Amino acid sequence: MAAAVEDYVLATYLLHGNVNYHKKAHDIAIGLTVGTWTELTKEQQQKMMQHKGKVFDIHEIDSEPRKAFITIGYPITNMTPDLPSILTTVFGKLSMDGQIKLMDLELPDSFIAQFPGPRFGIKGVRNLLGVNERPLLMSIFKQCIGLSLVELDEEYQKQIAGGVDLVKDDEIFFTRDPNDVVQRIKQMEKRNRELQEQSGKKVLYAVNLTGPVTELTERAKRYVGEGASCLLLNVFPYGLDILHRLAQDPDINVPIMAHPSFSGALYPSAEFGVAAPLLLGKIMRWAGADMTLYPSPYGSVTMPKEDSLKIASHLRSANKYHVRAFPVPSAGVYPGLVPLLYRDFGNEVIVNAGGGIHGHPQGATAGAKAFIHAIEAVTTGRSLEEYALQSPELYTAIQKWGVKAT
């Protein structure tokens, strides 16, 4: 009774070091599933076959020092369809076993189908905003810590007056009392309604969801009940499974924005950890992030361009179970970078700026306008310099930051 590939979670690892990769692959496949094999009787082997791991591929790279990619299949019957179970199985003990990095995971359809995926995704977020034809624009509060609600409200109004589609809390903004969060939501969402009444423009406000992990679901429901239009979650510090549970809860019917905070503790090493495209692309989408922030290839917080594009590809590729999600390549983004961002990521992207909006010489409203005009320029095939002739905000932004050549 041969097992089919649909019965396995496939994990691909990068190994370094002077080891026998065939023996290592075999040891992993047995050690992390049935424990032993050759010592079992024929009868026991027959019974255990469905639980036994399998080496799918060994690909040694001709390099110095030596390295190899190996792919191991773990029977899905050994796991439950959730990230803690999968990660414990494929990279629990193994993560501590020398120079080994988890590069990729492939789940069979039957397993993928049990993950929620994004509820809204690109299409759903666009529908909420009524914006279909261009990249979205998001603004981050320049500062949240220490500001009163009145001050936050002022900052909020400046940002939305410039035409942004989304505004997010700073991810380091921890509010002790959920009642204060509710007050903030009510105030910002009131501003959103006012703006919509005045101009028809819709905005989503991503409020930082914090607190004991055991209370996040209730808090999220309460915030949504009080009118929150979007939630921000620091996925890694809270744990991957809570994103899964929030995303699958029918009462939490607003988009979820995933922040990559702490993920840099996991992905940058060549020898250890988990590859960024898996961590911030595939896994975020399985677990249900509608929008995922991650380091752009342009800013001070950088990531190799190849990885940054691969994350976007994992978030946006067609698949039959999960809708497509928005990549939000962040850090170091100013209006003059929009042509490059558009060339690299296309239309289905969220342009996310903090300093590039707040640092505009005429303030955040002008900063947001400069971005909107830059986006209008690239989506209508014009150069920023040409468009700046009719946009004093963009003109000033170009004077300050320049235009990055595409």
Added chain:
Amino acid sequence: MAAAVEDYVLATYLLHGNVNYHKKAHDIAIGLTVGTWTELTKEQQQKMMQHKGKVFDIHEIDSEPRKAFITIGYPITNMTPDLPSILTTVFGKLSMDGQIKLMDLELPDSFIAQFPGPRFGIKGVRNLLGVNERPLLMSIFKQCIGLSLVELDEEYQKQIAGGVDLVKDDEIFFTRDPNDVVQRIKQMEKRNRELQEQSGKKVLYAVNLTGPVTELTERAKRYVGEGASCLLLNVFPYGLDILHRLAQDPDINVPIMAHPSFSGALYPSAEFGVAAPLLLGKIMRWAGADMTLYPSPYGSVTMPKEDSLKIASHLRSANKYHVRAFPVPSAGVYPGLVPLLYRDFGNEVIVNAGGGIHGHPQGATAGAKAFIHAIEAVTTGRSLEEYALQSPELYTAIQKWGVKAT
């Protein structure tokens, strides 16, 4: 109004690379707290002072390539007393900002006091077992996946017949239906009661707590209600905060054993991630692990000895808020290693063996006995060779694995 050190969480980082460490430290202290400083008015500065980060130390190492340790203080008023808040603040965005590793955290007393710490710790676990004078012995199921309850029961009986103090599930054992877990608990705890009635010997069975993170608290309460004597948790895959919440729940009144699965994705790199002594020592104890498994310096899954000892030191050092917790240095442990383990870790340790018990030529019961005799030898100042004259089990174990020189 100068801020005192008690007002800060101190984070120490190791930085690599050709950067200006003074500027970098300053940028971190400002950027991850108040955002900007010199642009603020005097009045704004006064208001923001309590939220402003502070550079506490910069210590450049004379090395090639260049590196430095820097210590930044983050005002506790910016955070809530939980690990997601602290980690997001001190290593959220920063984790993605080049070659930087989080080496240590120091929490002020006011913050530490708000973490649960271990409920039982060394003393509590010893009280439950009635064993005070020697290192404890734990056995791991050789295999759990694919076994029926009857088979698991047989394996369990073999292990406890040899005199082990604790038995733990394999951490990769994921049981879909909590009712099956309850059946397992009932069976193993029945064996524990039988053994105690026969011989007075008490045993703790650490059952693997799995499932959606949002259901772990309820499941844990149910398992405890059904008689579970100990819980095993894969802390990193589920998230650090759930350990905190389980440990502080008064209804979950059994010891919690923390498994380090997936932590190897975080600690081994010299340039990135989080140092093992912080991650598996300090943080596990704050969050409430009574016993923490981590790689011993002896086995195939190794860790530098210095780190392994430092973890033990963090778990066991006296502090006024949290009781001392058990280190469980694991992997590659066989009876002949007990003298070395005892020399390195002393009495307050759990000797944990899988292959070293199950691989005994006369089976798991003899394997456990060999360990108990090895422990009796070292705690009474005798050599294993001498003690083996009266212990055929230890004799056989020495024949198979030898004795590691101390």
